[in-house]
Amino acid sequence: MKQGRDLKVGVERFPIRGRFTISRGAKHEAAVVVATIGDGVHQGRGECVPYARYGESVEGVAQAIEACAPAIAARLDRAGLQALLPPGAARNALDCALWDLEAKILGRSAAELAGVAPLHAVETAFTISLASPDEMAARARDAATYPLLKLKLGDDGDEARLAAIRAAVPKARLIADANEAWRASDLERLLQAAKAAGVELIEQPLPAGGDAALQHIHRVVPVCADESVHDRASLRGIAKRYDAVNIKLDKTGGLTEALATAAEARALGLKIMVGCMVATSLAMAPALLLAQDADWVDLDGPLLLDRDRVPGLAYTSGTVMPAPAALWG
Structure with a gap:
């Protein structure tokens, strides 16, 4: 039997150098949400940035990711994730974590798994x-x-x-x-x-x-x-x-x-x-x-x-x- 997977969700804040200003206003820190998916041996991570312009909040996105824990435990894959969540920050963190986890499990780069040539600068x-x-x-x-x-x-x-x-x-x-x-x-x-x-x-x-x-x-x-x-x-x-x-x-x-x-x-x-x-x-x-x-x-x-x-x-x-x-x- 394949082992289930666990999901961890964290909110992290990184100060911005000076401030970042666009037409909608300024901010002094980047608040990111990180999803970590583990199988007991390997861990994959994905980071997202909730954006109020699209009706997202840090708390709401973190909750949306956490709600996927049962599906992750049941070995949700990337195809299933596309149907489970709409486009947006929450799905991004989970999708990228699944790519990272798969690369680590298989010992291959995510670029290779995606059919992308070896990466260059x-x-x-x-x-x-x-x-x-x-x-x-x-x-x-x-x-x-x-x-x-x-x-x-x-x-x-x-x-x-x-x-x-x-x-x-x-x-x-x-x-x-x-x-x-x-x-x-x-x-x-x-x-x-x-x-x-x-x-x-x-x-x-x-x-x-x-x-x-x-x-x-x-x-x-x-x-x-x-x-x-x-x-x-x-x-x-x-x-x-x-x-x-x-x-x-x-x-x-x-x-x-x-x-x-x-x-x-x-x-x-x-x-x-x-x-x-x-x-x-x-x-x-x-x-x-x-x-x-x-x-x-x-x-x-x-x-x-x-x-x-x-x-x-x-x-x-x-x-x-x-x-x-x-x-x-």
Whole structure:
């Protein structure tokens, strides 16, 4: 008889270096929920970040994971998990824990199990939080060793921010994220400002559910869906409005659905960004499988923290290495 499995759930908090500010507000710590699944010999871990924008709370997500303990004890697999929980943070933690556990039991890498070629280092963006034009320009200048900067926009003064940052870092590649804060009436003007600043991509300029205008304008800068897309089921409805999609494991509900979402996005002609919430290396590690052939990678969560897990991912001037086996996968 196969031994049952046990589930442990923990909430951990990691201070953010300074503060992380977007159009919805600022925060000073990353609150993560970690699921650990063990079989008596091996343990697999997965980390998620509950997001209030999607109606999630730390307590609610932890409870949702804990409620799966009987199914885990009965050896729930990843296919069964997809049917048991909806896309979101809770399913992400469990899905990634199951990938990690399977890799450890079989003595094979999660990449190999997923049919992904041996992992290589990838270039990640580094995020500049929303602030005044001068402050963002100064932060961008301080981060000039990173070849790709991600600018948080979404407030009055975005044109000035874009111009100031480009003047401060004339050689850096730039992408930007408005976090649903632009108005349709300002869209074409702000896209032109982004083009003038040499921005490669704008994430989610309009609110999810209010982004129809994107289909009817000439997008002078490619536009990427974030809040408008969660998993495969949401792709077809937005494919004509966007040029790319930001795939995050906390939205898809784990690596299993994220891999399928990426394949479907490619089939629809969409480019791919692999993104993250502010979290530790444990949350980034499974996303690196998805990032191998992505058009843009934004997995800088640990770089925004005062401290990370040990062992964690190794970052060098905007390049992140594959995870050590002791961390995940």
